[in-house]
Amino acid sequence: MSNPQQYDLLIIGAGVSGSALLYTTARYTDIGHIGIIEKYAAPARVNSLSSNNSQTLHCGDIETNYTLDKALKVQRAARMLATYCLSQPDRDHLIYPYSKMVLGVGERECALLRARFRELQPHYPHLRLLEKKDIARIEPAVVTARRGGLRAEPIVALGSIDEHTAVNFEALSRSFVRRAAQSEGKTVDVFYNENIRHISSEADRFLVASDTTCYQTRALVVCAGGHSLKLAHDLGYGRHYSCLPVAGSYYFTPQVLNGKVYTVQNDKLPFAAIHGDPDVLVPGKTRFGPTALILPILERYNYRTLPDFLRVLQFDRRVAAALWELLRVRDIRHYMVKNILFEIPLIRKLLFLREARKIVPALRYRELSFAKRVGGIRPQLIDKTQGRLLMGEAKIDTGRGAIFNMTPSPGGTSCLENAVLDMRSVARFLGAAVDEQRLAQELLGEAPEPGQGEFAGRMLDDTARPASRWRRFLDRLQR
Numbered sequence: 001m002s003n004p005q006q007y008d009l010l011i012i013g014a015g016v017s018g019s020a021l022l023y024t025t026a027r028y029t030d031i032g033h034i035g036i037i038e039k040y041a042a043p044a045r046v047n048s049l050s051s052n053n054s055q056t057l058h059c060g061d062i063e064t065n066y067t068l069d070k071a072l073k074v075q076r077a078a079r080m081l082a083t084y085c086l087s088q089p090d091r092d093h094l095i096y097p098y099s100k101m102v103l104g105v106g107e108r109e110c111a112l113l114r115a116r117f118r119e120l121q122p123h124y125p126h127l128r129l130l131e132k133k134d135i136a137r138i139e140p141a142v143v144t145a146r147r148g149g150l151r152a153e154p155i156v157a158l159g160s161i162d163e164h165t166a167v168n169f170e171a172l173s174r175s176f177v178r179r180a181a182q183s184e185g186k187t188v189d190v191f192y193n194e195n196i197r198h199i200s201s202e203a204d205r206f207l208v209a210s211d212t213t214c215y216q217t218r219a220l221v222v223c224a225g226g227h228s229l230k231l232a233h234d235l236g237y238g239r240h241y242s243c244l245p246v247a248g249s250y251y252f253t254p255q256v257l258n259g260k261v262y263t264v265q266n267d268k269l270p271f272a273a274i275h276g277d278p279d280v281l282v283p284g285k286t287r288f289g290p291t292a293l294i295l296p297i298l299e300r301y302n303y304r305t306l307p308d309f310l311r312v313l314q315f316d317r318r319v320a321a322a323l324w325e326l327l328r329v330r331d332i333r334h335y336m337v338k339n340i341l342f343e344i345p346l347i348r349k350l351l352f353l354r355e356a357r358k359i360v361p362a363l364r365y366r367e368l369s370f371a372k373r374v375g376g377i378r379p380q381l382i383d384k385t386q387g388r389l390l391m392g393e394a395k396i397d398t399g400r401g402a403i404f405n406m407t408p409s410p411g412g413t414s415c416l417e418n419a420v421l422d423m424r425s426v427a428r429f430l431g432a433a434v435d436e437q438r439l440a441q442e443l444l445g446e447a448p449e450p451g452q453g454e455f456a457g458r459m460l461d462d463t464a465r466p467a468s469r470w471r472r473f474l475d476r477l478q479r
């Protein structure tokens with residue numbers, strides 16, 4: 001019998017990234033012994049917690065800071081996630097249909113959205129250009145002026161009303177873990193309340209140490225948010241990265257919006273534009289935000305993560321230079337100061353009200369309340385060699401069986417796409433097989449020609465497998 005603490009693949013962190021990888025490797029590979037280690041008592045207690053993010057399934061159509069390439073990449077990732085969610089028996093707790101739009105206010109933003117519509121239209125069949133009267137039908141509060149009547153300035157929006165646009169990433173993480181544990185023919189171990197302190201390597205194994213146990217594994221994928229970088233540093237990787245944690249806060253109002261309303265992003269500040277969203281777990285309210293405040297911690301409201309922050313910051317001349325470059329940009333400087341003010345109790349509501357009124361002009365001071373203990377932290381990386389802040393997800397794939405993921409927004413949306421990448425990389429490293437055909441049918445909505453597609457390892461012969469109850473259910477759905 002194999003030693004229970006020895007694994008083919010160990011995953012650290014059971015947020016939506018780690019749990020998606022647990023699911024994909026358990027379902028689509030022949031890797032026999034997989035484990036996941038989480039420091040809290042349940043999956044998704046940090047950024048994937050439903051209250052800590054905006055719950056948006058990003059498709060790239062209402063995110064004006066995305067290039068077309070990036071938008072289409074995110075669209076593919078979102079499609080994969082929606083396919084998974086919609087095929088689950090508890091789909092109504094995972095994914096939600098709301099209208100969505102990005103709102104342009106003033107001539108410049110309206111012109112920008114009209115041009116963007118022309119660019120995106122061929123790729124987004126559901127996307128509509130919404131004039132003021134169309135917006136009024138979907139979101140009456142957006143077109144209503146402060147003193148009643150229609151707001152005067154030009155507005156236009158891009159949006160759709162018939163798509164799934166919100167995901168409970170916390171429920172999704174639980175679903176992934178549950179489904180992975182049901183996989184037949186392999187051992188899937190899930191450990192909670194185990195904080196991994198240190199990683200080292202020895203011969204062809206990694207040694208993964210918590211306070212009480214030392215696990216051994218042939219392959220290792222760390223999906224621990226900002227902590228991933230600290231664990232990468234343990235093995236000597238990613239030393240050219242530093243981590244800048246950007247916290248997001250939110251405000252609740254009574255329900256003034258029916259769906260998601262985004263605003264046009266500032267290119268220099270991709271995470272800056274606030275939006276208004278329904279909260280899938282707080283009916284009858286609209287949640288506005290997030291703000292963006294740099295904080296010296298890796299987990300929101302957890303000041304015990306300060307030492308870990310100092311370890312991943314690795315402050316030196318190059319970090320100082322990168323921060324200085326950021327601060328030299330007037331928009332960024334103003335934005336940082338504004339976001340500090342957003343956290344000061346007596347004035348924050350007044351300041352935030354001005355921002356939120358871009359979306360709902362008639363919003364009143366007394367309707368706004370700071371959402372306590374809501375909002376997570378985006379672990380944005382600084383590339384010290386290039387002296388710049390990296391936007392989006394970052395991955396260190398060592399090519400030697402260890403991968404480290406740092407996932408700011410839209411990391412929830414891209415969890416499955418990212419997991420599939422890591423699954424292929426790990427399978428290649430272990431010499432394991434990936435069932436590409438099953439993956440294509442179930443998640444990508446297509447069946448690859450034999451020998452086609454970007455896959456690693458051997459391809460399993462799927463025709464030999466008797467159709468599972470699950471497969472038959474999916475077939476019925478497709479029909």
Ligand SMILES: Cc1cc2nc3c(=O)[nH]c(=O)nc-3n(C[C@H](O)[C@H](O)[C@H](O)COP(=O)(O)OP(=O)(O)OC[C@H]3O[C@@H](n4cnc5c(N)ncnc54)[C@H](O)[C@@H]3O)c2cc1C
Pocket residue numbers: 012013014015016017018037038039040043044045046047048049052053054055056057058169194195196197223224225227228247248249290375376377378405406407408409410411412413414
């Ligand atoms: C304000 C805000 C808004 C966002 N909005 C969106 C959005 O609308 N749509 C979207 O797609 N994305 C959004 N995101 C991004 C998304 O929330 C994250 O990308 C995603 O949740 C990251 O998942 P993860 O599993 O990588 O990290 P996390 O959810 O943070 O999970 C990491 C896990 O690792 C565990 N861990 C850490 N260290 C250790 C250790 N040493 N040992 C064991 N376990 C450890 C933690 O306990 C945690 O469970 C938002 C993020 C923020 C902060």
